[in-house]
Amino acid sequence: MQRIIIGNGIAGSHAAAVLRRRDPDCQITIVSAGALLFYNRYDLPDVFRGRGDWVDYLVYPPSYYDEQNIKLRRKTLVKDVDPNKRTICLSHREALSYDQLLVATGGTGYIPERLLEYSDSMISFNNYRLAMMVRKALPDGGVVIMLGGDVLGLDLARTLIETGHSVVLVAGDRTFWPHEIDADDRPRYLEALRRMGLEVVDGRRIDRVESSHGKRPARQVIFEDGEVLKGDVVMPFYGLTPSVDFMSSAGIDIERGILVNPQLKTTGDDIWAAGDVCQIWSPQQNAYHFYYGWKNVKMMGEVAARNMTGDEVPFSATVDEQIQLQEDGTIYSPFWEYD
Amino acid sequence: MNSVQTDVQIAVCGSAGDGTIAVGDILKRAMARAGYRVIAFDEYPAEIRGFGKCIARTRITTGQVYSMKPKTDVLVALNDGHAIPHVSEVRDFGAVIYDSAPIAAVQEGWHVSGHLRPGHLPYGLPMREISEQSTSANRSRNIVALGFVAGLYRLPRQAFIEAITEKFRTKAEEVTKTNVAAFNAGYERGGETYRFDKLEFGPPARRARSSLSTMMTGNHAIVRGCLEAGIETFFGYPITPATSIMERLAVEMPKHGARLLQTEDEIAAISATIGAGFAGARSATATSGPGFALMTEMMGLGVMAEVPAVIFVSQRGGPSTGMPTKTEQSDLNIAVFGGHGDAKRIVLAPTNVEGCWRCAGRAFEMAEAYQVPVVVLVDLYLSNRYETVVFPDTPPFLPKSWKPMHRDRQADLPYRRFELTTDGVSPRAVPGDVGGVHTATGLEHNEFGRPNDLSDMHLQMTEKRHGKLNAALKHPGITVCKRFGDTGKVDVGVLTWGSTFGEALEATILAREDGIRCAAMKVVMLSPLPVRPILRFLNDCKVVVVPELNYEGQFANLISGALGRPVKRFNRVTGKPIDVIQLLQAIRGAAGKRKWRKSAA
Numbered sequence: 001m002q003r004i005i006i007g008n009g010i011a012g013s014h015a016a017a018v019l020r021r022r023d024p025d026c027q028i029t030i031v032s033a034g035a036l037l038f039y040n041r042y043d044l045p046d047v048f049r050g051r052g053d054w055v056d057y058l059v060y061p062p063s064y065y066d067e068q069n070i071k072l073r074r075k076t077l078v079k080d081v082d083p084n085k086r087t088i089c090l091s092h093r094e095a096l097s098y099d100q101l102l103v104a105t106g107g108t109g110y111i112p113e114r115l116l117e118y119s120d121s122m123i124s125f126n127n128y129r130l131a132m133m134v135r136k137a138l139p140d141g142g143v144v145i146m147l148g149g150d151v152l153g154l155d156l157a158r159t160l161i162e163t164g165h166s167v168v169l170v171a172g173d174r175t176f177w178p179h180e181i182d183a184d185d186r187p188r189y190l191e192a193l194r195r196m197g198l199e200v201v202d203g204r205r206i207d208r209v210e211s212s213h214g215k216r217p218a219r220q221v222i223f224e225d226g227e228v229l230k231g232d233v234v235m236p237f238y239g240l241t242p243s244v245d246f247m248s249s250a251g252i253d254i255e256r257g258i259l260v261n262p263q264l265k266t267t268g269d270d271i272w273a274a275g276d277v278c279q280i281w282s283p284q285q286n287a288y289h290f291y292y293g294w295k296n297v298k299m300m301g302e303v304a305a306r307n308m309t310g311d312e313v314p315f316s317a318t319v320d321e322q323i324q325l326q327e328d329g330t331i332y333s334p335f336w337e338y339d
Numbered sequence: 340m341n342s343v344q345t346d347v348q349i350a351v352c353g354s355a356g357d358g359t360i361a362v363g364d365i366l367k368r369a370m371a372r373a374g375y376r377v378i379a380f381d382e383y384p385a386e387i388r389g390f391g392k393c394i395a396r397t398r399i400t401t402g403q404v405y406s407m408k409p410k411t412d413v414l415v416a417l418n419d420g421h422a423i424p425h426v427s428e429v430r431d432f433g434a435v436i437y438d439s440a441p442i443a444a445v446q447e448g449w450h451v452s453g454h455l456r457p458g459h460l461p462y463g464l465p466m467r468e469i470s471e472q473s474t475s476a477n478r479s480r481n482i483v484a485l486g487f488v489a490g491l492y493r494l495p496r497q498a499f500i501e502a503i504t505e506k507f508r509t510k511a512e513e514v515t516k517t518n519v520a521a522f523n524a525g526y527e528r529g530g531e532t533y534r535f536d537k538l539e540f541g542p543p544a545r546r547a548r549s550s551l552s553t554m555m556t557g558n559h560a561i562v563r564g565c566l567e568a569g570i571e572t573f574f575g576y577p578i579t580p581a582t583s584i585m586e587r588l589a590v591e592m593p594k595h596g597a598r599l600l601q602t603e604d605e606i607a608a609i610s611a612t613i614g615a616g617f618a619g620a621r622s623a624t625a626t627s628g629p630g631f632a633l634m635t636e637m638m639g640l641g642v643m644a645e646v647p648a649v650i651f652v653s654q655r656g657g658p659s660t661g662m663p664t665k666t667e668q669s670d671l672n673i674a675v676f677g678g679h680g681d682a683k684r685i686v687l688a689p690t691n692v693e694g695c696w697r698c699a700g701r702a703f704e705m706a707e708a709y710q711v712p713v714v715v716l717v718d719l720y721l722s723n724r725y726e727t728v729v730f731p732d733t734p735p736f737l738p739k740s741w742k743p744m745h746r747d748r749q750a751d752l753p754y755r756r757f758e759l760t761t762d763g764v765s766p767r768a769v770p771g772d773v774g775g776v777h778t779a780t781g782l783e784h785n786e787f788g789r790p791n792d793l794s795d796m797h798l799q800m801t802e803k804r805h806g807k808l809n810a811a812l813k814h815p816g817i818t819v820c821k822r823f824g825d826t827g828k829v830d831v832g833v834l835t836w837g838s839t840f841g842e843a844l845e846a847t848i849l850a851r852e853d854g855i856r857c858a859a860m861k862v863v864m865l866s867p868l869p870v871r872p873i874l875r876f877l878n879d880c881k882v883v884v885v886p887e888l889n890y891e892g893q894f895a896n897l898i899s900g901a902l903g904r905p906v907k908r909f910n911r912v913t914g915k916p917i918d919v920i921q922l923l924q925a926i927r928g929a930a931g932k933r934k935w936r937k938s939a940a
Contacts, residue, residue, distance in 0.1 A: 073453055
């Protein structure tokens with residue numbers, strides 16, 4: 001049995017571990033676009049606490065993969081999937097055969113279309129390499145202009161402020177993503193962010209983002225009213241968009257994410273999906289739903305692996321999705337938790 | 340000041356025709372040009388193009404090292420099928436660079452990226468695409484890959500451009516431009532690539548920056564030694580891996596007023612060499628095992644007629660045609676004992692590139708001083724291995740000189756060319772010397788050279804031919820053997836000869852770091868054998884390991900036969916140099932066994 005997992009995040013890696021536990025003899029191959037072994041992205045804000053070596057972020061040592069007989073193919077992009085031939089085609093023109101496929105490619109940082117042309121002037125925080133780029137670009141006490149302000153960004157903001165940097169948040173309708181906050185509550189939450197130490201700019205529409213070569217500050221955000229916000233780094237945090245492009249010709253149902261039933265099975269034969277890439281059918285809500293956060297995603301990896309090896313268990317979220325304004329006035333998001 | 344010590348080994352692996360060796364050549368020349376020390380060794384097939392595997396390995400250092408590293412830091416795969424077996428040679432957290440956009444579909448399991456170990460760091464590079472974009476052709480993908488390596492590790496770009504320019508100086512100007520463009524495109528891509536590995540290139544060592552440092556192969560060092568010693572004639576027949584000696588001499592000798600002739604075969608080559616030696620010229624030939632086998636009869640003539648001649652032998656895998664492009668040390672027996680009769684000769688086996696130069700130059704002196712053929716025994720690994728060498732300003736080799744005829748001898752007495760003297764060396768005359776007419780023959784002879792097979796005469800002459808060589812053990816300017824590592828009594832001694840010494844010394848250094856009392860000895864003069872210092876070394880060692888690249892242990896047999904001491908053999912016939920880690924394990928085993936014996940006692 002050849003099982004291929006596309007994606008080397010928590011969903012894919014945990015699924016591989018469960019698969020190996022339940023089927024010691026099968027072949028497991030993880031295909032990853034990244035260069036590194038599985039590491040904890042939730043720890044990446046620690047780069048500002050001096051934890052710069054990527055080895056320190058690894059969840060498993062290199063020997064783990066040999067011990068578990070899990071093959072890991074890194075820097076490998078999947079071009080498309082052919083469910084009829086049961087192959088995945090890699091960008092270097094090699095086709096890999098599978099008996100079962102798990103898609104766990106997660107999501108990439110979403111950037112509103114009107115800001116895409118300014119991507120070169122922004123640095124996202126999706127992986128270790130980008131985290132190190134931000135660290136390199138940000139001087140001691142430097143200013144980060146954070147656009148959007150999803151919970152991942154706010155988690156980073158906490159660390160940046162603790163490490164002596166300034167964070168200016170340009171808030172918008174994706175602030176606190178994926179949490180949804182009533183308009184009436186929004187001012188209280190924004191005030192809580194100010195208490196955290198963020199400077200919050202709200203209700204302003206961005207016109208453009210510019211780089212000022214060779215000068216400090218290196219970046220500036222220009223609003224439609226002409227006002228200029230200057231900083232060292234501009235970081236977009238508008239939530240995630242599922243990485244599904246390579247699945248577009250696979251003939252399975254995709255909406256924003258890959259549509260799966262509660263057992264995380266897609267509409268394609270022997271293809272499952274887990275993590276931020278999939279929308280899970282919720283009989284209670286009678287709708288497809290995204291579930292985020294380390295614990296949910298890890299559970300999806302577990303459920304998918306169990307169902308690939310014969311179980312029929314449904315996924316149920318383990319995390320309360322509500323953001324909380326605590327008694328001391330600070331904000332708590334359950335998506336900041338991981339194990 | 341940056342105190343990073345550089346010690347990086349880069350291997351480029353491709354198919355014949357991929358430009359693998361060319362890339363390795365540019366890399367090592369560029370890094371040597373930048374002031375680093377370089378050791379490099381290429382493996383290539385016997386076929387010309389389109390078949391076999393080529394690997395160009397280059398070790399770049401700031402300090403003195405003695406061999407290739409057992410593990411590679413960076414592997415560049417120009418051909419996935421050939422590179423896959425070598426991925427395991429890459430160390431943990433080492434880099435593997437490969438073509439991420441090959442032109443043809445790859446069969447499942449045949450892309451190198453699928454064979455990386457979890458600890459390796461992958462760098463996919465669309466080599467072909469970058470080549471096409473920068474040069475309008477895909478044939479420069481090897482240079483793109485080289486540029487990528489240089490850019491990734493911020494190596495000095497100008498040194499590479501100079502090395503590329505030098506490499507293609509005999510081609511059309513467009514060829515250089517194309518390759519520089521491909522290099523620059525790769526360099527830019529490398530510079531933009533985020534690097535996860537922690538390889539560092541520190542500044543080059545001060546000594547290596549000297550204008551006197553030169554990078555060359557063992558064969559080219561032999562050529563330099565020949566030229567600086569004043570070689571006058573060379574006769575040879577091409578054979579891998581000795582051919583480059585003749586090729587380079589063919590270019591250089593005419594500039595020095597010397598003559599080179601490619602003969603019809605090896606028998607003619609050795610015959611002409613001995614003929615020229617008889618005539619008084621500094622004369623040499625170069626060959627490999629199969630050719631040397633043909634030369635042995637004439638070498639016997641050289642011994643019997645006491646004619647100076649120098650024979651360079653570069654060993655390759657045998658027997659017979661064997662493995663022309665793989666290294667081996669299996670011609671020790673024929674070098675020391677080859678031929679019939681008691682044909683004692685001098686055999687020198689240099690251990691590094693500098694030693695090739697030194698032995699080549701001294702071989703001419705010794706051939707004249709002791710009136711005997713001198714064999715300089717190297718192997719493919721040493722012949723083709725590049726090292727950065729610092730040569731003295733003034734060549735140390737003595738001009739042509741030998742024991743002359745007695746000037747005060749009575750003119751009416753016949754000249755005794757083979758006069759029995761106390762040191763065994765007879766006064767020598769060459770054709771043209773007044774009063775020096777004599778017979779030189781392959782038959783046993785008396786002092787005048789006339790055939791004589793009386794028992795006493797044969798005994799006296801045999802003793803003379805053997806005894807005169809003892810002085811060679813004290814010939815000035817050559818180290819016949821040398822000890823390294825711990826002094827005094829040691830747990831393990833590593834006794835080596837030839838190119839294996841570098842690996843042996845590296846293994847010894849690692850063993851000492853393990854806490855094992857360990858020493859190594861290199862023996863450069865294999866005949867006559869420096870028995871006393873070797874015996875002292877053996878007496879200091881609880882266990883002696885003899886690593887060599889032959890099956891039976893020819894050097895071990897030589898030592899055991901001469902000294903009657905058992906040694907622990909470490910024989911490899913893989914066609915490759917000794918693996919340092921395997922040898923280290925053998926040393927550990929030898930040390931451990933000894934300790935176990937002690938505790939059991």
